[in-house]
Amino acid sequence: MRPGGAPGGLALVGLGPGAPEHRTRAAEEAVRSAAVVVGYGRYLDQCADLTGPHQELVVGRMGEEEERAAVAVRRAAAGDRVALVSTGDIGVYGMAALALRWVAELPAGRRPAVRVVPGVTAAAAGAALLGAPLARDFACLTLSDLLAPWTLVEDRLRALAGSGIALALYNPRSAGRPWQLDRARDVLLEHRAPATPVGLVTNAGRAGETVQVTALADLATGTVGMNTVVIVGASTTVVVGGWLVTDRGLVEAAP
């Protein structure tokens, strides 16, 4: 503990999809009250209006998530009041799991107090722009095979496609992973109707926001990138008034 410093503690903070208006008050307060704010550069930019010169900013690099989480935990264990920030919900494909793992490795007496501050995840932000495609059951699935073999990702996709629920696909495509979304579409088409509505939301709540509605069979993946969430309708999802809407019941829509 720093002499005279603020009481330590670690806040794991989800900043929401991008625009300040989609942050929660708890997230804002956790960032404002931290002595040390740790995050990937773009996420620190996302909360730049909440930080000031009295705070220490620790800028992480993409791909160094383990190290970033470790720094945040180490600083909190040393008595600093730390906020580790992620876009969206830090508990969903975010850094919360990594940080909690590091905390649990400390002896019980040296663990900082930890609070996870949830946020609006990309699936929810994207769904809101499309209408209400996630109004009944849905799953979030990442198409990234950086931390798992593609066969396991595809097994999950197949099981979920067969269940008929809506899907929010995270990390659908990047320069280094150009073919996974095409493959996912083909797997989905084995189980789901070609006309299944699909929504593509890029940069939800950020500059450059785009929203596109198409059918599963027509899903062209070329414009999809790391900032896109792909929402595949449930077997009961219809397009009405330009929106994707999923019924609360499970009776399938007429074909």
Add this chain to the structure above:
Amino acid sequence: MRPGGAPGGLALVGLGPGAPEHRTRAAEEAVRSAAVVVGYGRYLDQCADLTGPHQELVVGRMGEEEERAAVAVRRAAAGDRVALVSTGDIGVYGMAALALRWVAELPAGRRPAVRVVPGVTAAAAGAALLGAPLARDFACLTLSDLLAPWTLVEDRLRALAGSGIALALYNPRSAGRPWQLDRARDVLLEHRAPATPVGLVTNAGRAGETVQVTALADLATGTVGMNTVVIVGASTTVVVGGWLVTDRGLVEAAP
């Protein structure tokens, strides 16, 4: 349009799990700026600090969701600025789909402008209190069979259980549906290890908040109610330091 009234429009607003600190600014602004706020009584209570005597509150009753959504749409179409509020995320088991259906039934020229304001859903709020159980793929599934035959709910549960992803079970149990969660546990045990970590979060972010961690085989359902979200760990979820944590990869935890 009312003469001299504010421009009409319909905001479909998710208020988050309960505590004001988990509301977004967009949600707060949408409620504050509405002339008419429509919602189930408890949800209007949840945003009572945002409303005032200059606003008209339309209090709905549980079970009359269709009518409540219709009232909100009708008032917005007549030129009022309306906010329809739900707890959590209005797009997830909320009222957004119902309202959009009603809007789409209006002639195109009579449709009010609609905005869906996402919020922190119960799965995210519950997960944050448990640690990071939803850190990789997960599904939200309702156990309510009020709007669907139980056989369809069980089919989905079975497909999801087999996929090994984490599950957030909504509407797990009520006085009128006392056995569904017991049955769900038994179905899950056909596919998942008895030691699979399970978290029960009741009244997340509200008075009477409780958090409980158990194993799937030990899941006692007696204390579970309408305000509980049940989070079933993924095949890779472990309990460390008291938290439920799911790895970012798909390599299964050692048994």
